[in-house]
Amino acid sequence: MGGRLLVFVCVFGTIVASGFCCGAKEFTSSDGQCCPMCNEGTTVRRECTIESGTQCSPCATGTFMNQPNGLRACFPCVFCDTGQGLFAKQECTAKSDAVCDALRGYFCRSLTANGGCSWAEKHSSCVPGQSIKEAGTTRSDTVCEDCEDGHFSPHGVSCTVWTKCSETQMKKEEGTSSSDVVCGSAPRHHFTLLAPTIGWCFTVFGILKKSLCS
Template sequence: MHSTLVVLGYVAAFMTPGLGCLPKEYVSRDGKCCPMCNEGTVVRRDCTLKSGTRCSSCVNGTFMNKPNGLSNCIPCIVCDQGHGLFVKQECTATTNTVCDVSSGCFCKELMDDTGCSLAQKHTQCTPGERIKELGTRTKDTVCEQCQPGYFSKDGVNCTDWTICLDTQVQVTEGSTSTDVVCGTASRQRYCLYIPLSLFTSALILAVLVITGRLTKITNYTHNRISA
């Protein structure tokens, strides 16, 4: 008699809509408590009084990572190579794809179970800047402007401007992206020497001419007075 009551009680619980199900059971579409399908499978047909839940395996490209009462597997994520991701672990019937960050990129959105879901290329420092902090898998590159008196041609390191020698002259001033340009001072002096020499020669000649004329005038005047 006791066994009969237990069986009848189980059947009543099985058939009663809305009744709380056990941890490894799910509520079917018609309100019954049915056994869940295992990981890697989903429900193909709900249980009946005569048979348990019928399950089907997840197909390629889908997975199910926990006991469930669902009718569809979850699509595996795709690691987008065009956005700096690559497949670290392939998707299986029970696990999702795990993506990782390609070299030269950092992760912008990190998921606990699937790795990185969105990556971006490291920032390239521009001329006039230097790399203050190198980029990593989780952080972008940090750039910094070169200080006055320093320049960076390739955006990697800042180098101090060249100091021209005593025998040189500065042809072009430096900037944050270009160095000082020095030139040979001897050419500059030679170019200045030619017009200066010509001017000096002309001045001496003019003095000689004027002096000669004054001498002639003086002699002429003296002769006139003597006569």
């Protein structure tokens, strides 16, 4: 009987000081009354009285309120800092917060409940001797892998097979994972013609011999 009486009294609003009888779209005022909540995009400017209802004010620029409420101030909007690799995928309005995401060249390290990003980092760069196995996205970092034997990558982008020197060339420098083989011209072989020289020596010897014997 006591429980039924309490419900009856609550319905007629005679027990309001405790605030537990206010409806789903009401809030308890400072003097214990049940006042109508303000709508999304607004907050309470003046609480209700016996003579008047709740007076609401719209959220100022840079603030929002995404639910019916009995609050005195709107929530501050999230700032998407481009210096931290973020941009506003969805701008802040009076009824909804901004949604940030990672800029091109960055990936998100911390996702928010609304599918946005609160912390981004630059994609990793692959070093010489490596290639890009998987390009970075807004949700994942770059994946690098080492070049296989016989391949090189000077800029950390892609691996290329070493140059093969031709038959008329010689290898001047061996290839590494970050540099190509260096080929150069093979040295030329010089041959000396001895036959004319020998003949000239015999001619000179014959002249000298003839002179001595005369």
